[in-house]
Structures are given as C-alpha cells and as structure tokens.
Amino acid sequence: MLAEVDSPEESAALADWLADAGLEADDVVPAARTVLLDGVDPGRAMALLETWPGGSAVRARRTVDIPVSYDGPDLPLVARRWEVSVDEVVRRHTSLTFTSAFCGFAPGFAYLAGLPEAWWLPRLADPRPRVPAGSVAIAGEWCGVYPTASPGGWLLLGTTDVALWDAASAEPALLAPGTQVRFVSA
Incomplete structure (x- = not known):
C-alpha cells in the first residue's frame, strides 16, 4: 500500500505516527512524497490512515x-x-x-x-x-x-x-x- 503526502517532512512524520499508532506491518518506508506500507491489512491501514492528524513534526532519533x-x-x-x-x-x-x-x-x-x-x-x-x-x-x-x-x-x-x-x-x-x-x- 502506498500513502501519498505533500512533502518529505510529512512522509517522515506519517511513518513515525504509524509506528507510534501500532500499525502491524512488515515494513514502513518513507520516501520523498510517499510512505510504503508493506505487509499490512489494507482495510486496517486505511482506517488508521484516516485518523492521521497530519503535520510534519518528526521524532528526532540521534x-x-x-x-x-x-x-x-x-x-x-x-x-x-x-x-x-x-x-x-x-x-x-x-x-x-x-x-x-x-x-x-x-x-x-x-x-x-x-x-x-x-x-x-x-x-x-x-x-x-x-x-x-x-x-x-x-x-x-x-x-x-x-x-x-x-x-x-x-x-x-x-x-x-x-x-x-x-x-x-x-x-x-x-x-x-x-x-x-x-x-x-x-
């Protein structure tokens, strides 16, 4: 499944949010303006994506x-x-x-x-x-x-x-x- 966003910052923020929201996935891969959701249940992923509040805040790692x-x-x-x-x-x-x-x-x-x-x-x-x-x-x-x-x-x-x-x-x-x-x- 591929989620489209408007910017690299939103892509990274969505990937972080999905991890925090507990999305069951084999992999979540942010890109320039998309996030690849591999190994997900499409219905569950869509329901979760519909609750994303948006934004571009990214959790700093190191x-x-x-x-x-x-x-x-x-x-x-x-x-x-x-x-x-x-x-x-x-x-x-x-x-x-x-x-x-x-x-x-x-x-x-x-x-x-x-x-x-x-x-x-x-x-x-x-x-x-x-x-x-x-x-x-x-x-x-x-x-x-x-x-x-x-x-x-x-x-x-x-x-x-x-x-x-x-x-x-x-x-x-x-x-x-x-x-x-x-x-x-x-």
Whole structure:
C-alpha cells in the first residue's frame, strides 16, 4: 500500500505516527512524497490512515556529526551561484542541521533535508560517470553523502571517511530516517 503526502517532512512524520499508532506491518518506508506500507491489512491501514492528524513534526532519533574535508571540485561553482566565497559556502553548510528524510538510490544513501530554499541548486547537466565514496554533495533541496562509488550528478562539496552502510549492523544505515546530521569541517 502506498500513502501519498505533500512533502518529505510529512512522509517522515506519517511513518513515525504509524509506528507510534501500532500499525502491524512488515515494513514502513518513507520516501520523498510517499510512505510504503508493506505487509499490512489494507482495510486496517486505511482506517488508521484516516485518523492521521497530519503535520510534519518528526521524532528526532540521534544526531550524527560527520567530519568533512571541504575539497570538492564543485565548491567554486557553488560559491559563484550563491554569490559568496568558498569559505562562506563551508560556513553555511556547517551551520545547518539536516534531517534524514528517507534512504534510497544506494544502500546507506540518505536524502538529507534542511537546505534553505534560497540555496537550492540544480544537479549537473552531465552527471559524472564516477563519484567517489564518501563524497558530500548537494542537489536541489537535498544534501547527501555517497556511501559507495557510483555515477552521480550532484554538486560535490567535500569528502568524508565515515562509513554510511554496515550490512552486519542491527541498523545498517548510519543515517536512517529521522537522524539529525551535522557536517563538521575536518
């Protein structure tokens, strides 16, 4: 079953609310503007969804600080588009607290919400064939960290050595939905 909402914040809030409401499900997966309800009784799920009060408040889980070497090849481009210095790009990025809205694209890749709308920038017109693992990047309304090397079109701000995915862990994704994330200049 797929529930549609208006924003990533509402998606995360609905997923939290469903967990608190005791929905019996194999999995509840928030995304950008939907929540997947896997293994649910459709009638019970619909009845429960009809009682959701709405909103976008998300239960904060934990805060993760990620050290970043701000050495990304797109830093000068971001500075030009924001009409600031490279140092100011770093200051702005490290001043924010992001929230993991949902995971996707690759195991451990979290879409981090919290970039002010005035700072949103489009993806590259021509994606790179290979973005190194640990690359910290922005695109549109999102910030993210590439957990593995892969193609990608986001603007690269820097790199980190933090492991984002550990399949052997009880919670494999370091930045599971609801995690607060701060970037720290290394």
